[in-house]
Amino acid sequence: MGLYEALKDAVSVAQKADNIEIMRALFEAQKQALDVLDLLREKDDIIRALEKEVDRLKESVRIRGNVKEWQGWFFLVDEDKNWKYPPICPRCWQVDARIVYLNRISATNSIMRCLQCNSTAGHMPSIPKDAFQDRAA
Ligand SMILES: [Zn+2]
Numbered sequence: 001m002g003l004y005e006a007l008k009d010a011v012s013v014a015q016k017a018d019n020i021e022i023m024r025a026l027f028e029a030q031k032q033a034l035d036v037l038d039l040l041r042e043k044d045d046i047i048r049a050l051e052k053e054v055d056r057l058k059e060s061v062r063i064r065g066n067v068k069e070w071q072g073w074f075f076l077v078d079e080d081k082n083w084k085y086p087p088i089c090p091r092c093w094q095v096d097a098r099i100v101y102l103n104r105i106s107a108t109n110s111i112m113r114c115l116q117c118n119s120t121a122g123h124m125p126s127i128p129k130d131a132f133q134d135r136a137a
Pocket of ligand 1: 091092100114115116118119
């Protein structure tokens with residue numbers, strides 16, 4: 001039995017005893033118990049959000065060595081140091097340590113845009129396949 005239910009039972013007992021003062025005190029305690037439960041739920045939500053953010057930051061630290069810059073563009077590179085398309089958003093990476101892939105605005109326009117922060121990153125340059133072979137170490 002939880003705190004709220006225990007207080008509800010106590011109110012019921014006080015009603016049978018016809019004791020108004022005890023009933024009022026128990027109603028107030030019941031109301032405060034509900035407020036505390038609401039507060040605990042809010043704290044649980046905050047804790048869950050923070051745990052999720054910690055996981056995201058741990059992941060960004062883990063892959064930090066796999067993010068390489070080439071002439072202002074940022075890419076994830078694999079273990080063979082080959083860059084992966086599409087590039088990631090430089091703003092989201094540098095400001096929020098967040099991997100967000102850029103998308104072409106349209107099939108006919110090669111300007112890249114981040115769907116997270118809405119920044120544009122210009123026209124995708126042609127990058128040599130081995131761009132990171134010497135620099136990725
Ligand atoms: Zn972004």
